[in-house]
Amino acid sequence: MIMPARLQQPSRRLIWALLAVVGYILSPLSWWNDVFVNIPIAVATAWLLNTLLGVDQLVGFYIGYMASNILGLYLLALGVSGTVARKIDRKTLAKMMVMGALYTLVAALILGRLGLL
Template identity: 40%
Template sequence: MLPTDPGRRLRGSVLATVGFVLSPLSWWNDLLVNVPLAYAFATVVALAARDQFLPALVVGYWLTNVVGLVLLHVGAQDVVSEEGRSYTKRALLTDVVLAVGYTVLVVAAVRVGWLGLPAGLPG
């Protein structure tokens, strides 16, 4: 049964849309959203500790994917369900496994030289 509260449906729609944009479920989001966000995060971290660029890139990328998947699930539940079901441990585990898989791809991109620190970064 669809929820009758328009505020809940609107909130769910916004959360699901933001979640989809951050999630690894679209072919374009990594190139246009997640990798640039993770890269910006890693660059800021590298200003303090240059050798932490790759770990920060991995953490930033992983976080964007996990947050996206969680927001997508929570938002979709608000849109399609009247009762407030909780976000299960199984759903979280699935989201984490997906995020780790995509993170392995980003680490590989750094290792083969497709991603690296900006040339003009001080330090």
Template identity: 40%
Template sequence: MTQKPLLARLAAQRQRLRGGLVATVGFILSPLSWWNDLLVNVPLAVAFAWVVALVDSRLFVPGVVVGYWLTNVLGFVMLHVGAEGALTGSTPAYTRRRLARDLLLSVGYTLLVVLLLSLGIVSLPAGIFG
């Protein structure tokens, strides 16, 4: 049985650590953590909307929605890429198929939230839209 050279093992360990950090940030951004919206995603979405509103102030609310959605998509992408890197010790290729899957998951999550809002199962805090 041959062992990997020390430098190769250290590089794999470094990649695992990097993958773990990327996965952790991805989890924080993803909709899988129940507390992330108030502390992370909404402030990032509002910051994104402020930038978008510089073009036209009427774009602020759509900017919040798009910014929030983008933080969730980014979270899923980072979670998947980071977890694979942490488990395998190598940098995985991020294919179009994987991106499509992450986008579909995010769209599905968004549609679920819209459905829950429209059915009155969950509601927005007072004053969000006016």
């Protein structure tokens, strides 16, 4: 059934908002996410990479941890942008990905320098 455009808009915004919530949960912006979300994802990634490709578990853990944080920041930015914007172009998506990766890299360098990572 085809819905009128005025009824489609709120449901689209809800989907974008849910995407932003998932991104927030994965992102390093929530103080509790490591224990309950990112570390279990990193452990699962380490096990999977070790089992399938023979990657060292510590390296796999680091890859999973960083990837979940980058993905979280990306989904958060994408969800917020999609909620407020009418349309998101590829250039904006690429810009958000680069910014998320740079932010996570800087955060990892700082945390590594402080001995926390």
